Amino acid sequence: MVTVTMTVNGRQVSKEVEDRRLLVDFLREDLELTGTHVGCDTSQCGACVVHLDGKAIKSCTILAAQADGTSITTIEGLADGAELHPLQAAFKEHHGLQCGYCTPGMIMSGVDIIRRHEGQLDEDTVRHELEGNICRCTGYHNIVKAILAAAQEMHGEVRQAAE
Amino acid sequence: MYSLTYKRADSVEEARRLFQEASDAAYLAGGHTLLPTMKQRLAAHDVLVDLTRIGSMKGISVEGDRVRIGGGMTHAEVAGSSEVQRAIPSLAALAGSIGDAQVRHRGTLGGSIANDDPAADYPAAALALAATIMTDSREIAADDFFTALYETALEESEIVTGVSFAIPExxxxxxxxxxxxxxxxxxxxxxxxxxxxxxxxxxxxxxxxxxxxxxxxxxxxxxxxxxxxxxxxxxxxxxxxxxxxxxxxxxxxxxxxxxxxxxxxxxxxxxx
Known part of the structure; x- marks a missing residue:
């Protein structure tokens, strides 16, 4: 057993877990943050994407012990109270989901894509960047639209703040 | 995944000691081959020695006609490095084409080279760019390094600390x-x-x-x-x-x- 301490969605947590505990199981089973999903469990589908120190990773392919001392953000940590994150709002507005299973991973990846490209995105780039996230409903069209819309909104806000 | 003991090394020397103390250890770098293999129980190790926090395995430097990249550098770090993009753009291109964005945030140069997957990208760059593989005990020419499928010239507990690539024309x-x-x-x-x-x-x-x-x-x-x-x-x-x-x-x-x-x-x- 190993004691892991990390910041999850701004809250410090510390728990004793098996050394082989995967981060995704730690989040879902030990912290009961079930918004992070397990789709394929083979690092392909991206349903389990969370942010580790601000970067999108697949939480099914990292031990909880490896995340000791880091800061994790899950889908539950994006909204500001009752106010949705702009990308969550854009998924709602553009109907960026069908069954919804891939949605948490899509949104966490989308936030990472917008951050890395500083909002400067086009459709081709978003589609290419989403290669690590699979939607079995094949609803990519509205997912891409939502990410582009949120990028524009978030980038616009940045521009406004700078003026 | 079978039960295991996780150990984190703060230095290359500590990593090697922890490895040698175990009966069937493996080094854990990005883990994007090792962990999926262990989850499927195709591999089992009693101890995993985590290399990802070893500071001396980080960093990128251009020295004369070569680019030296730490074994612990992730694919995203190599792809995004302005030094690599300037000196060997096609190497940055290769790193940025591995897997997907999430994989590139975890997978490392050293891990890829040491694993020698027959379909990995980095071994091609290492051979074409006349690389030298640096380990904790010696330097090995890439031409002598990749010996067979998933097999390299590395000794059992040897660690790839970095790779030095020739800057081509x-x-x-x-x-x-x-x-x-x-x-x-x-x-x-x-x-x-x-x-x-x-x-x-x-x-x-x-x-x-x-x-x-x-x-x-x-x-x-x-x-x-x-x-x-x-x-x-x-x-x-x-x-x-x-x-x-x-x-x-x-x-x-x-x-x-x-x-x-x-x-x-x-x-x-x-x-x-």
Whole structure:
């Protein structure tokens, strides 16, 4: 057993877990943050994407012990109270989901894509960047639209703040 | 995944000691091959020694005519490095084409080189860029490093601490990916070096793993253009054949990817 301490969605947590505990199981089973999903469990589908120190990773392919001392953000940590994150709002507005299973991973990846490209995105780039996230409903069209819309909104806000 | 003990090393020396103390240890770098393999119980280790927090395995530096990259650098860090993009754009391109964005945030250069997956991208760059593999105890020429499928010249507990790549006059990378696994079914890295020599390295296709296509190297040394490859082919008997593509298909892909790599010289984006 190993004691892991990390910041999850701004809250410090510390728990004793098996050394082989995967981060995704730690989040879902030990912290009961079930918004992070397990789709394929083979690092392909991206349903389990969370942010580790601000970067999108697949939480099914990292031990909880490896995340000791880091800061994790899950889908539950994006909204500001009752106010949705702009990308969550854009998924709602553009109907960026069908069954919804891939949605948490899509949104966490989308936030990472917008951050890395500083909002400067086009459709081709978003589609290419989403290669690590699979939607079995094949609803990519509205997912891409939502990410582009949120990028524009978030980038616009940045521009406004700078003026 | 079977039960295991996780240990984190703060230095290369500590990592090697922890490894040697265990009966069947493995080093854990990005973990994007090791952990999926262990989850499927295709591999089991009593101890995993985490290398990812070792500071001396980080960093990128350009020294004379070589770029030295720490073994602990992630694919995203290499792809995004302005030093690498300037010195060897096609190496940044290769790193930025591995797996997907999330994989690139975790997977490392050292892990890829040490694992020597026959379809990994980095071994092609290491061979074509006349790399030197630096370990905690010695330096090994890339030409002597990749010995067979998933096998290298590394000793049991030896650690890849970094890789030094020659800065070529120009280079290009192109690959054809398996649409499901994203691994190349054939990837070709072409480099013309400052002494006029040409190296052509092929990954994903050979049944003995990564290899140099010497006939293409000789032809391109005389005429560094796609014309020189006219009529050249690799022997299908030396290629992998599986449900994703026959050996003949892969042999053809190698020739096509070599041409595409030549059409992609100096680009910071791989042709995929």
């Amino acid at each position: 120009t280079a290009g990378y192109a690959k054809f990916r398996n649409p499901a696994s994203r691994y190349p079914m054939a990837g070709v890295f072409v480099a013309r070096h400052r002494d006029g020599s040409v190296r052509v390295a092929v990954t994903g296709a050979g049944n003995e793993g990564v290899f140099r296509w010497q006939a293409a190297e000789s032809a391109l040394a005389g005429d560094f253009s796609a014309n020189a490859l006219e009529g050249l082919s690799v022997d299908p008997d030396l290629m992998m054949g599986d449900i994703h593509g026959s050996a003949e298909y892969r042999a053809n892909l190698v020739a096509v990817m070599a041409r595409r790599a030549l059409a992609n010289l100096g680009s910071a984006e791989a042709i995929i």
